[in-house]
Amino acid sequence: MPWYAIHVQSRFEAVASATLRAKGYEEFLPLYRSVRRWSDRRKQLDLPLFPGYLFCRFDADRMLPILTTPGVVRILSAGKKPIPVAEDEIASVRRILASGYPAQPWPFLAIGSKVYLNGGPLAGLHGIVTSTDKNYRLVVSVGILQRSVAVEIDRDWARPV
Numbered sequence: 001m002p003w004y005a006i007h008v009q010s011r012f013e014a015v016a017s018a019t020l021r022a023k024g025y026e027e028f029l030p031l032y033r034s035v036r037r038w039s040d041r042r043k044q045l046d047l048p049l050f051p052g053y054l055f056c057r058f059d060a061d062r063m064l065p066i067l068t069t070p071g072v073v074r075i076l077s078a079g080k081k082p083i084p085v086a087e088d089e090i091a092s093v094r095r096i097l098a099s100g101y102p103a104q105p106w107p108f109l110a111i112g113s114k115v116y117l118n119g120g121p122l123a124g125l126h127g128i129v130t131s132t133d134k135n136y137r138l139v140v141s142v143g144i145l146q147r148s149v150a151v152e153i154d155r156d157w158a159r160p161v
Contacts, residue, residue, distance in 0.1 A: 001057045002084035003028070005076040005144050012071030013048045019069050020056055028055040030093050030149075032103050049093070049105055050147045055085060076144055085144055092125050092140045096151050106139050106150035119157040129158050 008016045017029040030049040035042055048054075058066055060082050063075060075082045096103050099121045115129045117138065127140040128148075136155050141148040 001059060003055045003057055003087065003090050004060070004082045005085050005142075006054050006056055006066065007052060007073045007076060008054060008071045009073060010052060013052070013054055016069055016071035017054050019071070020054075020066070023065060023069070025066070026057040028090065028094070030055075030097055032097075032105070034104075049097075049103065049149055050142070050145055051105075053145055053147070055090060060084075083144055085142060088126075089140070089142045092127070093142065093149055095122060095125060096138075096140060096149055099151070101151045101153075103149055103151045106137070106148040114161045115158040116161050117153065117157045118159050120154055122151070122153065122157070126161065129153075 006016070013029055017027050020027040031046040032049050034045050034047050036045055056066065063082065066072060066075060077083055101121075113129055115127060115138070117123050117125045117127075122138065125138065125140065127138045130137050130139055130150070135152050136158060137150045138153045138158070139148045139150045
């Protein structure tokens with residue numbers, strides 16, 4: 001079954017994800033670690049990489065159990081037909097999160113130099129490279145959400161496609 005993007009209420013990502021998992025669905029809520037500072041303390045929080053969205057595998061002909069899940073607003077679709085998310089986009093986001101490198105949300109980039117990583121723990125990924133200061137960032141986009149994930153990489157890993 002393909003992955004689908006599900007739009008959820010603000011700050012209901014974890015609740016909807018846990019409920020879908022309890023219903024027996026394979027769900028994916030990508031999280032990143034962020035340090036938030038208050039006047040008296042600092043705290044590390046796990047925040048959604050794509051705020052307001054999560055991913056789930058399900059049969060497109062049986063959407064009612066998904067739509068009745070607390071916090072779910074809608075399934076991203078064209079008309080009444082849900083649009084599947086490309087398997088390689090989900091796999092790329094999973095690999096970035098599993099790599100241990102600090103990832104963060106990044107604005108969606110439709111243009112830029114596409115690259116293939118041929119070295120390091122992210123070898124085999126395709127994405128767009130942007131340059132920030134002295135570092136390179138690999139940006140992997142999830143087209144249907146118009147959102148991206150950025151991770152710092154070594155310049156030697158990237159090769160033009």
